[in-house]
Amino acid sequence: MLTRPSTMFERASHHTVVLFGRTVRITFLCCRRRILISIDEITDFHPCGDRRCQDARLNSSMNRLLVATSILTAFVATAHATNCGTGGFSITGSAPVERIATAWVQSYLELCNDDTIVDISGGGSFAGAAGVCGTTTPEDPVDIGMMSRPWLKNEARLNDNGYTHDCLIGDTSRSAIQIAVAYDATAIFVKSGGVADQCIQTLGGGLSLDQLRYIFSTYTYNQLQTSGTWNDTSVPHPDPDDSSAKYWSELDGSCEHQLIFTVGPGSSTGINEVFVDSIGIERDQGENVVASIQWFVAPSSSDIVGYAKGDGNAIGYVENSFLSSTASSDLTVIALNSEGAFISPSFDTIQNKEYPLVNKVFMNPLDEVTSLLKTRPFLDYGFTADGTAEVESLDFVSLSSAEKAIMLDRITPRYISTACFPVNSMVDVLGKGPTPIQHILLGDRVRTRNGKFSKVYSFGHYDLEVKAEYLEITVEGGGAPLSISSDHMLFVGGKATPASTIIVGGAIDGVNGSTMAVTKITHTTATGAFAPFTMDGTIVVNDMVASSYISLQSDATHLMVGGVQTILGMHYLSHLSQAPHRVVCEVIPSFCQEETYINGISVWVAGSLDSAKWLLDQPVLVTLTLFVPAFTFCLGATVIETFYRMNLLLTFACITAFFAFRYTFSPVKSRT
Numbered sequence: 215m216l217t218r219p220s221t222m223f224e225r226a227s228h229h230t231v232v233l234f235g236r237t238v239r240i241t242f243l244c245c246r247r248r249i250l251i252s253i254d255e256i257t258d259f260h261p262c263g264d265r266r267c268q269d270a271r272l273n274s275s276m277n278r279l280l281v282a283t284s285i286l287t288a289f290v291a292t293a294h295a296t297n298c299g300t301g302g303f304s305i306t307g308s309a310p311v312e313r314i315a316t317a318w319v320q321s322y323l324e325l326c327n328d329d330t331i332v333d334i335s336g337g338g339s340f341a342g343a344a345g346v347c348g349t350t351t352p353e354d355p356v357d358i359g360m361m362s363r364p365w366l367k368n369e370a371r372l373n374d375n376g377y378t379h380d381c382l383i384g385d386t387s388r389s390a391i392q393i394a395v396a397y398d399a400t401a402i403f404v405k406s407g408g409v410a411d412q413c414i415q416t417l418g419g420g421l422s423l424d425q426l427r428y429i430f431s432t433y434t435y436n437q438l439q440t441s442g443t444w445n446d447t448s449v450p451h452p453d454p455d456d457s458s459a460k461y462w463s464e465l466d467g468s469c470e471h472q473l474i475f476t477v478g479p480g481s482s483t484g485i486n487e488v489f490v491d492s493i494g495i496e497r498d499q500g501e502n503v504v505a506s507i508q509w510f511v512a513p514s515s516s517d518i519v520g521y522a523k524g525d526g527n528a529i530g531y532v533e534n535s536f537l538s539s540t541a542s543s544d545l546t547v548i549a550l551n552s553e554g555a556f557i558s559p560s561f562d563t564i565q566n567k568e569y570p571l572v573n574k575v576f577m578n579p580l581d582e583v584t585s586l587l588k589t590r591p592f593l594d595y596g597f598t599a600d601g602t603a604e605v606e607s608l609d610f611v612s613l614s615s616a617e618k619a620i621m622l623d624r625i626t627p628r629y630i631s632t633a634c635f636p637v638n639s640m641v642d643v644l645g646k647g648p649t650p651i652q653h654i655l656l657g658d659r660v661r662t663r664n665g666k667f668s669k670v671y672s673f674g675h676y677d678l679e680v681k682a683e684y685l686e687i688t689v690e691g692g693g694a695p696l697s698i699s700s701d702h703m704l705f706v707g708g709k710a711t712p713a714s715t716i717i718v719g720g721a722i723d724g725v726n727g728s729t730m731a732v733t734k735i736t737h738t739t740a741t742g743a744f745a746p747f748t749m750d751g752t753i754v755v756n757d758m759v760a761s762s763y764i765s766l767q768s769d770a771t772h773l774m775v776g777g778v779q780t781i782l783g784m785h786y787l788s789h790l791s792q793a794p795h796r797v798v799c800e801v802i803p804s805f806c807q808e809e810t811y812i813n814g815i816s817v818w819v820a821g822s823l824d825s826a827k828w829l830l831d832q833p834v835l836v837t838l839t840l841f842v843p844a845f846t847f848c849l850g851a852t853v854i855e856t857f858y859r860m861n862l863l864l865t866f867a868c869i870t871a872f873f874a875f876r877y878t879f880s881p882v883k884s885r886t
Contacts, residue, residue: 302331303588307342307360308484309515310533311575314395315360317604318596325595332592339484343369346580349384357585359390359578362398362484362533377624378581389581393621395596396610399559400489400571401534402426402548403519408526411546413462413469420549420556423570424448425465427493429529430476432502434458441501443494458504462527476504477518477530485533488573519545534559538609564611575610579625583683590625597622623812634675634764636684636697637742639755651744651755652678656809660748663705663759665726668750671799671806672792674762674823675745677814685713686738689722689730689758696756697740701768703761703785705752710785712765723759730758743814749796751789763788766826775841776834791822793851800855 305315312334319332337345339361346359347370365372370379370390381388402421404410414421421429424445428438435452438444451464463471479486486503495501513521515532522530523544537547538559549556550570563569579589595601597618605612613621639651644659644667654660659667684697687704698704700714705723716722721729746753747762754760765784767774773782795818799806810817829840 301588303357304333305358306335306345306356308339308362309336310362311360312336313608322592322595339363340482346390346578347381347384357580357589361576363487390578391581391624393577394574395577396575396605397564398575399534399564400531401537401559402531403545404529405526406546409470409472410529416466416468422448422551430503432504472527475528477521492571535609634699634702634745636740661754662750663752668748670746672747674747674819675743676811677743680743681741684738684740686736688734690733694756696758701764705759710761711771712769715769761785790848793848797851797855
């Protein structure tokens, strides 16, 4: 059984939050309904950029603002991790990974508390590849293919990004994204006290990889010797007949002259693929792994272990996660010689890659938007503290926090439910004229609903490559149709409303109060996702007035709490939530000259967007309890923003008046 040090905390969650261009790590420790918050470090934070502020009070205030905002964002993000997807999905493939998937699904469905149906089946890694590529069911591929080994070259072609695989079997138009979910290892074992065990003890308690290759290889001693990739000193007493039959006495003269029986999984299993590669078997040269026992059907791990327990001459291999969970005094797990030292498989040696036969196990979600909308939240759960604990309870070794982030990043760019506008949406930019939205720069001034120009201080979304689903809206007498995500808001009669509520025959607002009749609405898929945030909060795209924001509650135009519509409009709330961001951009413009995006989402927006969506899904009491202080904080930022702008205007007016007065009333000297 792989074990970790116990902890008094029921749940620990770590969050790295990037704000104002700096990183803060927040840790939440949940124990008996109490939440302890630990801020590990705030490193080298300078609100004036690369130079230190002259005003120490500003530095201190900005640090406090950073900490407060980080805590709120990280707290809500902790709970947000259990959000559910958009429906049921199917998983098939590797038996070892199936154990992880089963545990995750049970907990995930309990958290979702709905009628979501998840179909899980085994069949091996080949079944996982075939399922996600639609080989067995072309019209209905599985959503996640499980594998305990990497993709084979004849199954899929690796994409340039290094993790997306384009199917070469089944439906070749499909692709899957390789997501590692845990570490496992290949465990080598013999019957305790048997001939094999006694022989290995005389060798120092373990085997070298060259000895392991000799035992399991279909090659004879001479064939291995001539391969040039094997150390023949590892077998000092080779059988003179040079047959494919191997004896324990060949490894050491003191070992009994008994035939070696090898047992292992079938050739179609993922662990067999991993084992073959790990011990240096050269299949491209005709070498393979020998199986002394011929099974009528592919043996399970239990079958392999059971046979070895009854035969003292046998040596076998299975997944370490399985063997650890069924630990028995009847078996001895063999240490392997790695760089001069015998290393046994354990949590630490697998995690540190000291044990030589370590491998990753994978879930490969189908790379389609509709499928990812269902599977991404499930994988989100799997990488939470609870999901990690379940992985380790099954005797796998969990990924590091950094590795988990990389795995989720692989899916996030494709997980698009809020995309705003695609490439080539046209925006009127001051000094440039009509400009494709992807060419807008931070600091550009774009036309807004009152016909004036407002500065772009941020992009809520900026992704050139993602593909997403859009509504395509055509208006009478207009130019190119507007492609817009369904939850992004347009203006109708001066009020912001989600694009999903627009109907044919209705009217939407144009510049300066004009209206345009809607003649056609279709669904389309387009490339790119852009959401310019303006100081005004609106933007004119393809001559139609749009909000910079989305509706956080599907088709709602106003905030709904407990099923009751409030007076707070979605556009107003979204604009209010970005007030702290705008204040920073006004007071310290250097902060907003560049922007960081994580999977196309601005770091300023990602946390607040997820937090707001989670908050609105909670019971009324929770929503109100957390909403009021957040609302008050943002309202205060709005007041600061307003007074700051007023002071600038007043200063400008005073300077203008001063020079005008001086010019008008200054005495004119006469020439003499």
